[in-house]
Every structure is written in structure tokens, then in C-alpha cells.
Amino acid sequence: MENAFGQPQNVVIFGGSSDIARAITKKLCAARAHTVILAGRNQELLNAAALEAQEYGATKTDTVLFDANDPSNAERTVAEAFDKAADQIDLVIIAVGQLGVQVPDQESAARSAEMITVNVTWPVAALAEIRRRLVAQGSGRILVMSSAAAIRVRESTYLYSGAKAGLDRICTGLAQSLEGTGVKLQLLRPAVVRTKMTVGADEPPFTTGANEVAENVMRGLASNDDVIWSPPLLRYVFFVLRHLPAPLWRKVTNR
Amino acid sequence: MRSTTLSGWGRTNASVVTLRTPRNEADVLSEFATGEQLIARGLGRSYGDAAQLSGGVVLDNRALGGISAISDDGVVTLGAGVSIDELLAVSMPEGWFIPVTPGTRQVTLGGALAADVHGKNHHVDGSLANHVLSMRLVTPVGPFTLSPTEDPELFWATMGAMGLTGVVTSVTIQMLAIETNQMLVDTTRHGDLESVMSAMATGDAEYRYSVAWVDCMTRGAHMGRAILTRGDHATTEDVKRVALKGPRKPKVTIPFEAPRGLLNRWSVRAFNEAWFRSAPRSELDEAQSLSSFFYPLDGVANWNLLYGKRGFVQYQFCVPDAMGDTVVDVIKRLSESRVTSFLAVLKRFGPGNPSPLSFPLSGWTLALDLPVGADALPGVLDDLDSLVVAATGRVYFAKDARLRADQVRVMYPRLEEFRAVKSRVDPKNQLTSDLARRLDLVGK
Numbered sequence: 001m002e003n004a005f006g007q008p009q010n011v012v013i014f015g016g017s018s019d020i021a022r023a024i025t026k027k028l029c030a031a032r033a034h035t036v037i038l039a040g041r042n043q044e045l046l047n048a049a050a051l052e053a054q055e056y057g058a059t060k061t062d063t064v065l066f067d068a069n070d071p072s073n074a075e076r077t078v079a080e081a082f083d084k085a086a087d088q089i090d091l092v093i094i095a096v097g098q099l100g101v102q103v104p105d106q107e108s109a110a111r112s113a114e115m116i117t118v119n120v121t122w123p124v125a126a127l128a129e130i131r132r133r134l135v136a137q138g139s140g141r142i143l144v145m146s147s148a149a150a151i152r153v154r155e156s157t158y159l160y161s162g163a164k165a166g167l168d169r170i171c172t173g174l175a176q177s178l179e180g181t182g183v184k185l186q187l188l189r190p191a192v193v194r195t196k197m198t199v200g201a202d203e204p205p206f207t208t209g210a211n212e213v214a215e216n217v218m219r220g221l222a223s224n225d226d227v228i229w230s231p232p233l234l235r236y237v238f239f240v241l242r243h244l245p246a247p248l249w250r251k252v253t254n255r
Numbered sequence: 256m257r258s259t260t261l262s263g264w265g266r267t268n269a270s271v272v273t274l275r276t277p278r279n280e281a282d283v284l285s286e287f288a289t290g291e292q293l294i295a296r297g298l299g300r301s302y303g304d305a306a307q308l309s310g311g312v313v314l315d316n317r318a319l320g321g322i323s324a325i326s327d328d329g330v331v332t333l334g335a336g337v338s339i340d341e342l343l344a345v346s347m348p349e350g351w352f353i354p355v356t357p358g359t360r361q362v363t364l365g366g367a368l369a370a371d372v373h374g375k376n377h378h379v380d381g382s383l384a385n386h387v388l389s390m391r392l393v394t395p396v397g398p399f400t401l402s403p404t405e406d407p408e409l410f411w412a413t414m415g416a417m418g419l420t421g422v423v424t425s426v427t428i429q430m431l432a433i434e435t436n437q438m439l440v441d442t443t444r445h446g447d448l449e450s451v452m453s454a455m456a457t458g459d460a461e462y463r464y465s466v467a468w469v470d471c472m473t474r475g476a477h478m479g480r481a482i483l484t485r486g487d488h489a490t491t492e493d494v495k496r497v498a499l500k501g502p503r504k505p506k507v508t509i510p511f512e513a514p515r516g517l518l519n520r521w522s523v524r525a526f527n528e529a530w531f532r533s534a535p536r537s538e539l540d541e542a543q544s545l546s547s548f549f550y551p552l553d554g555v556a557n558w559n560l561l562y563g564k565r566g567f568v569q570y571q572f573c574v575p576d577a578m579g580d581t582v583v584d585v586i587k588r589l590s591e592s593r594v595t596s597f598l599a600v601l602k603r604f605g606p607g608n609p610s611p612l613s614f615p616l617s618g619w620t621l622a623l624d625l626p627v628g629a630d631a632l633p634g635v636l637d638d639l640d641s642l643v644v645a646a647t648g649r650v651y652f653a654k655d656a657r658l659r660a661d662q663v664r665v666m667y668p669r670l671e672e673f674r675a676v677k678s679r680v681d682p683k684n685q686l687t688s689d690l691a692r693r694l695d696l697v698g699k
Contacts, residue, residue: 001693004267004303004568004656005633009693031633032659088309088692138271139309139689182260182271182309219630223565 001090002141006221007031008090012081013038014126015095016063017045019195020145022052023210024093024217029056031218033091037081039064068096068118074125078133088137091221092130094123095145097164099198105159112159119163124170131174134183142185143217144171148206148229150189151238154253175226186220188213190230206231261313264559265302266566267627267656270309270689278318283393283422286314287685294688295422297363298338301370302569303656304689305417311687316365319424325351329430330388335365335423340553351430352488352545354386358600359553365423370653371415371613373620375464375549378605382615384414385608386429394421394680407609412676415613417652419686419697420677437494438464438548440486441539444531448479448583451601452619455483456579459603463487464548467601470527471589471623472520479586481601482534486548494542512560518626520595527598562626568656570636571622573604573615574648581646582619585639589623592635597624611669611676614651622654633657652690660695670696 002008009032013021016038025036036053040046043065050061062084066077082089098118105111123144134140149157150164168187175185190213191206192198213230220228229235244252262269277283286293295314296306307313319336322345329351333342339353340360346352357372368390373382380386389402392413399421401410413420441462445451451467459465462485469481552558559567574581582601589596600622604615625632640662643650649666650658664670677686677697684697691697 001304001309001689002268003658003693004265004566004627006268007633007657137310139269180260180271182269222627222630222633 001088001139002221003032005031006141006224007218008033008141008221010035010085010087010089011037011091011093012085012089013093013095014040014066014077014081014123015068015093015097015145016040017042017049018095018097019210020190020193020213021093021095022049023214024095025049025053026056027214027218028091029053029058034058035060035085035087037062037064037085039066039077039081041065041067068098068122069114071117071121071125074122075129078126078129082133089134089140091141091143092134093143093145094126094130096123096126097145097147098160099157100160102157102159115159116163116166119160120166120170123167127171127174131178131183135178135181138182140183141221142183143221143228144185144187146171146187146189148189148191148234148238151242152249155250156254184224186225187227188217188220188230189227189234190216191234193230206234206237261296261299261307262566263301263303263305263307263656264299265568265627265656266559266562267568268304268689270304270307272308272311272313274313274315276315276318277422280391280393280398280424283314283424284398286312287393287395290683290685292685292687294686294691295335295365295369295418297336297366297369298361300359300362300366301417301690302654303652304693305369305652305655306366307689308687309689314422316363316422319365321425325349325430329432330427331430332425332427333364334425335368336363338363339367346430347433347436347545350433352433354429354431355380355383356549358550360550361553364426364428365418368414368423368426369416369418370651371608371610371615372653373602373604373615375466375602377615378459378465378603379463381605381608382414382613383428384411384610384613387414388427388429390426391424392421393424395683395685396680398424399680408676409680411608411610412612412673414608414610415652416610416673416677417612417688417690417696419688419691420680421686431488433488434491435489435494436545437489438486438543438545439489439493440484440541440543440548442482442484442535442541443537444534445481445483446477448481448586451479451481451483452579452582455601455603459485461485465603468530469586469599469601469621470531471586471596471599472524472527474590478590479583480531482531484548486543488545489542512563518562518595518597520593523595523597530598565627567624567626568632568636569622569624569654570639571614571620571651571654572639572643572648573618573620573651574643574646575616575618577618578646578648579619581642581648582621584642585621588635588638588642592631594629594632594635595626599623611673612652612667614649614653616649618648622651652694655690655694658694660693663694663696674698 046063149161150168216230293312
């Protein structure tokens, strides 16, 4: 069961070996998490993340391998993760995602499709099964990694930001559909985070480390806010940016 | 049968449950016969998740009513769903008061036994369980009549066990004779914690009731300044002009939840200051109504909504006499942190009873109201747990919404003994709750 501060005991994380997921896992384990199931596509990285979770206090960890480019495995993957936890699940994190490389991707039909499959289709398919299981429990929480980029699509990353926009809007509706079920969905909208996905790229404003995102997540779990922004100031920045006239928006974003 | 969202009085961690309303012992038995997991609930005044069970069945026990005639020597039998408010409305006009009362009348007798509630007279009279003559407990293996002499093991295991041994359906208690509905109260103001603690350690024995309200936000020389009120029931001799009548109904209702931030560090500090200044430096033999002495907050219905959408947590711990310094350390830690805390309640406990999970143990107890929201709060409370464990003290389940399971095993060393008794009457662990799951009280 989670406690009054939204700190969970049993956690399942899809995309569990990403830098942001690992930073969040560490903080969850330092608080109350004792069962952590990590799902991802690289067994070695998952093992390292599981070991790290134990160092921070988890007493039971397990891993699940899956490929997010194949949505037909989503239901099975969720079932396997829940079965391995063998208890009520307090928090499910969807941290599945792929940044891609815009210019080559936009000229490849296969790569363009993959960007949507990994960033939207697989997570949405998995969420259907997660939703069903948590509603039956009568309690639980879902945290979905969206992105600040989802608020307004930029030409320089339109596949990634557009895909995140799709996931973000679907989750907004899903969150509303959960009212009265005891289950809560929260969206995480971070700015650019320094991770292995961004090595070598320019750092735009509001770039933070994964640790800072994790701190904002812990705060967001306690506050129950529908959207967790990281850094929190972005909430107000985007209130302005989303209403900029298009030419001005392009000027601001294509520095 | 209906699906509904439930939370405790602190309005944190809500769950969706199936709510059912048993009307008698047979109804409770047939609930167990379904094999589903369940927990009983009264008026929902536990602060955390003790009376809810996500995805399971919650028995709303309010329909288990009935108040017998009160015998000449003050013995009364009540349905477990009867509230202290309902009991007093009947008993006070006849000159009887409940021997132990928590700070609200809005609890059921069943809930009061589940928490083994204590009052301002614990140092003299013990907790409510000490005044129970007998009770009916319905368990998955059948009903029992229990008393301190009939199956005392199960009787005591049920007290303070947050409903995890079965469903209490009725209870017989020994009431306390009173002559008036007034209290005779002595109030003294103390500029720091040491002064109030020494006044309590040396003087409480002379009073039946004693409680201190402590300011946990003032730092420096006046850290822990407090107002100490002590008294006893007034006799007719004391107050000849006062007629016997039941308690008043709440006058003020909080109509909606407050906007975020109404209770912040500055507003609470200002409140604490005003409240401290408003108390007399010293006043003896003041006549106070029984309601305002025992139930100051019952005058404000739904006061929990003042804490807004995020709700609040209460933290109550007790430590043995020899570890009184822990009270000082806790208040120091709180006043130095950036955590908002409303007036805290400090009391002395007398000896505990034979129950393995009952909270009180001889020494000091401090209770704090803390709004959820401050980033530092979860960590500060974890630190307080460590201080309490180091002092061989414990935290009260009825108030809890955030303890660690491993700390609970240290705080309640007789947990295994409790589990053994529970497994005798509930071999399949049908009785569980969100609290029990979170603190690993009964196994999975």
C-alpha cells in the first residue's frame, strides 16, 4: 500500500533501465518501496538497475524483457510484471520512449512508424491492461513519462514531440476516466534531461539532471497534481509558450 | 452492496471498496461465509487507512445499534455501532459518563475498542479496554463472548488490534458516576517545555484529567511553551446551579475543503501565538462545560476539511518515563524544520494493559497535527520514528498513515504473539485492511 505521502511499497516500471527511471527508482526505494519489478529491452541494464534498487532498500526485485516496437506483447508483458510482484501494485511507471534522430527518421517510413509504435502505441496498449488490473484492486497510481515537448510540436523534433503529444492527450482522457475508481494517473512533463539519450546534444534552457526530475516526482506523488512538471517553473513557461503565434513560436524554438 | 471511495479522517490515501451494512450478528457471520477479505468501519475517525480495504469489503457497522437500560451500578450494554455521542445523550441525564473518552464523541464503541482509545485520564484510569466487562466478537470461526476472564487471550488481542481479530458486535462497559455536566478545571501557562513537563510529572497524580497543549513552532528559549489544563468532574456541591443535560450539537460546519495553503507556516504560527496569549497565566477552579473540556473540536463539524485537498497526517507517539528527553528532542526537531504543526497535545500515560497491540505504555505521549504538503515532512517524520524507536517507544496505529513496516516490528515486539492468536480465529487471514497490508501486520 502507498502511504499518506504517495510513497509506494510495490512498484512496476516499464522502461526501467532508463536514466530517469533509475533516478526515480532510487528515491522510491529510499522511501518505502520494497518490491520493484523492472521491465525493459536490455537484460544487462535491467540487472544493473535491479541491483541499484536493492542497494537503496528494495528487498525483492525482478526483471521482465520486452520489445516496445511490438505492441502485441504489451498485455503479456504487463501480466508477467504483475505476476512477478505477486502482490497489490501501488505504482506503475511508464518510462518507455525513444528520442530518435529526426532528419534520417523523417525520411524513413519504417523509422517514422517505429517512433509512434514505441512512444505511443506500446504504452497505450499496456495502459489498457494496467488500467484494468488497478481498477480491480480499488487503488493504485500510474505515472506516465510524457515530455514538455508534448505541449507544442517543434519542427526539429516533430516525430518525438508529436508522438509524446499523442500519448499525453490520450493519458489526459484516461486520467479523467479513472475518477471514482481509486486509481490515479499522473503525467510527468520534464524539460530536456541530461541522459544517455541526449549525450552530445545542445542543452536548451531548463535542462536538468535525472536526479532533479526524480525529486519533482516524489513531490508530485505527495501532492497528487494531475501533471508533474520538471522543473516546476515550466508549468508557467508553457502557459505562455503554448499561446505564442506560430511564427514567433518557430523563432523561439529554432535558435 | 455498493462501491465507494473511503479514506480516514486525515483524507489521505483513499481506496475504493465494496461497502455492506450488517444489521446483526447473523449478518456478520454470513459476510465471513462469503470468504471475501473484509474489515469493519465505524465513523471513520481513524486518521489513516485502518478502516478501509482497497478492492475488498468494508462493513459499515453503524447499524449495529441498541443501548440497554443503565443498571443502578452503571453497567450498560451497547451495539458496537453506537457512538459515544449517542451514548452520552442517554447516559448523562441519568448521571453516567463514559469512563474513558478520546477527544471526539464521534466514534463508535467498536472503533474505540479497535483503537483501544485513551483519554486525558489514562494516568489514573487506563484505556477504554480496562473498563470493558464483556463483549461479543464475531470471527471467521464463529462468535465469542469475551471478557478479562473468558478467553482473556482473545479479549486482549482484540483491544487495540484495529479490527483484525474479528467484528465486535456489542460491548458491556462500566460507566462512571457524575453529579453534574460541569468540570472543575485548573489552567496554567508555561513559558517552555521543561516547566510544563515538570509540572505534569510532579502534579498530575492529584488530578483525574490532565492535558497540555504545546506550541511546536516557537524556537529558542520559549521552545515548547504550553498551556496545561487539569481537572475533575464537578460535584453538585461544586456547582449547585448546573442542571444535568446532554452535550450540545456542533454549531459550526466547515462547508467545503479549504484552498491549498490556508494553513501555512505563518497562519499557524499566528494562531499558536494568539491561542497562547488568550489563555490565563493561571486560573484555578474554573467551571467548564463537559463538552468544551473534553470535545473542543466537536463544536466544529468537518474540521478536517480545513486542511484542504491534500489532507493531513497526525503523528502520536509514546515513550517510557525514563526517555522523557525524547519529547524534547522531537519538539526541537520539529521547531527547527520548516514543517507546519498545529498545537500538539502532551499527556502522561499510566501503565499499559495486557493487550499485545494496545498503544499506551507508562510514560509520555505527544500528538501532532501536520498538513501534508511540506517537502520536508516525510523525512522529518521518518527521523522522529528513529528517535521513538531508540527510546523504546511506539507510534499509534489509529493515527498512522506513513510508518515503516520494519519500524513497527520493533515498536510492537509482541506482534508475533498477536498473529498467533489471530490465526486461531482467522486462519485464512480474511480480516485485513489497507493499514494491515501497509504495515505488514497480518502477512499477505
